[in-house]
Amino acid sequence: MASRIGTRTIRLDRPPRVIAHAGLAGKKESEGPLQSVFDRTFADTTFGEKGWEKAEQTLLRMTLGCALQKAKLPPSALDLICAGDLENQCTASSFAFEDSGAPFCGLYGACSTMALALAVAALAVETGTCRLAAAATGSHFCTAERQFRKPLEYGGQRTPTAQWTVTGAGAAILAANGDETDPKITAVQFGTITDLGITDGANMGAAMAPAAARTIADFLRDTNTKPGDYDLILTGDLGFIGSELLLELLRREDIDLTAVHNDCGKMIFDRERQDVHAGGSGCGCSASVLCSHIFDEIRRGRYRKVLFVATGALLSATSALQGETIPGIAHAVLLERGETEERA
């Protein structure tokens, strides 16, 4: 049974297994430091479609398809698809999975969606209500630019704090049982919205860092653990500036994350060579990195215990134009190597 520990953390006593996963990415991502880890990369980021929104749908559908193929399952075998994305009204997910024939739980957590989807899917499987559940999300640079910022054709300059939306997607298939190398989800925490008053939509790392700090501090306190107990505490896409802020915010609470922290927004691009300013962002950033590189490293035994904390900036183009602040959220998922001793 799932049970509550501390104030906010949910321990999964029958931890679901990630039986298959896939991370797909676009051209720029394929030229970065993680080029060799993705399941597939694409030089043509239209994916053969006429428009960017359709391209994003196709990428998301292919990514879940790739994970399902590894698990040798059709989409209709899924008891639940948990998914969401950055497009207005989450249309990338709705259109990507409209022909799946599987029940669908639409989620919105901005760039935190991969952790949110894993949390909901893990709860559904742990309770025995779903035998197989999928978590999936993605993003596309070109849809995000024109929806949140400027049309690509405008060729606008980017500020030094701006992050680069990843063209990529990740999908994971969860089941109650699996092989011994299949990563386990042993705890989850739904984040609490945190808003310290940042209004600069070109500095989302700063807007999300306080939410990440809150979730990580809560998680460590609830589970009575310290950073050294983890091989990796991986934030979603704080990027270079948000990551520094996170370390500083936690230092004030006497938590030193330096030795175990990394961030998907820092890992996916080469800051010097790829002109991405503060790093990567977008739902697809943490999703594609987690569902390829991180899960693979857990399988190989390089990581035995990873706290995955995806972060989201809950703004819209409208709220930004209206001068509103940017609420941040960070959901946490604890991943452990499969053969780790089961909790009673």
Add this chain to the structure above:
Amino acid sequence: MASRIGTRTIRLDRPPRVIAHAGLAGKKESEGPLQSVFDRTFADTTFGEKGWEKAEQTLLRMTLGCALQKAKLPPSALDLICAGDLENQCTASSFAFEDSGAPFCGLYGACSTMALALAVAALAVETGTCRLAAAATGSHFCTAERQFRKPLEYGGQRTPTAQWTVTGAGAAILAANGDETDPKITAVQFGTITDLGITDGANMGAAMAPAAARTIADFLRDTNTKPGDYDLILTGDLGFIGSELLLELLRREDIDLTAVHNDCGKMIFDRERQDVHAGGSGCGCSASVLCSHIFDEIRRGRYRKVLFVATGALLSATSALQGETIPGIAHAVLLERGETEERA
């Protein structure tokens, strides 16, 4: 424990109770047939705010506040808030609940969000991972018009099939235990996206009816029940045209819903007198009707068993302009009068 019955339905063997609920509505809704059932109505639909988006946030915050007040609880007592809305990137929910101090699960189901939020909150409470969880959603006519259709100032004509977005919101507080009159949630079903190719954004009832038919047929088959076993099968906001289509689609499967069906989009406005064409719509339509009138009638014993099937049209202004079809979804929640015998 929750358990799966049939192919898609999840039975909650320890059914959570709806310990408090509130439905709030605007001026036009207060002039309709349900005027006396809402907890509060407002002649000024700005709710004292400068813009429509802030007005929608305020309405949603007040609605959850009203339900919490009835339960004599502060927002921070909640272990989870499940919420979403129609605004781009669901900003009404994020801003409404950013100061709640409660963990937040952002959802997107368009006008089906109330059933989706109840389903996720019910699962969280049933499994014991959350002691108290809230489900909330709302909509505002003026934000929806300018986001999905035309600026209000344009004064555009509406087609006969168009529905009128409700200015209203609903919130429900779920707990493991409650008074004997507190309605119980005894089963849920996550809907499957269904798209029969409707492209007319001014005829959303037609786009959503096939999803509602699919969910209702699946639910009846999974639970081995017939329409006569329910006091009410209540769809979200199919309106007048969508409701007729639903009855017709189910008739083809030899299911006659005529005697027990009603629709929140039909109930909330007076078709003749209020010039709403095909009826009400919006997340707030089914949310405000369910969380006032329907829950009250279950408490009074007028209804003992209600199948609530909220429906959503998963389009965006962008997908509509790109000529895409409109995927529909319908999530189901089975509500029973509190003192009904517990299942073993």
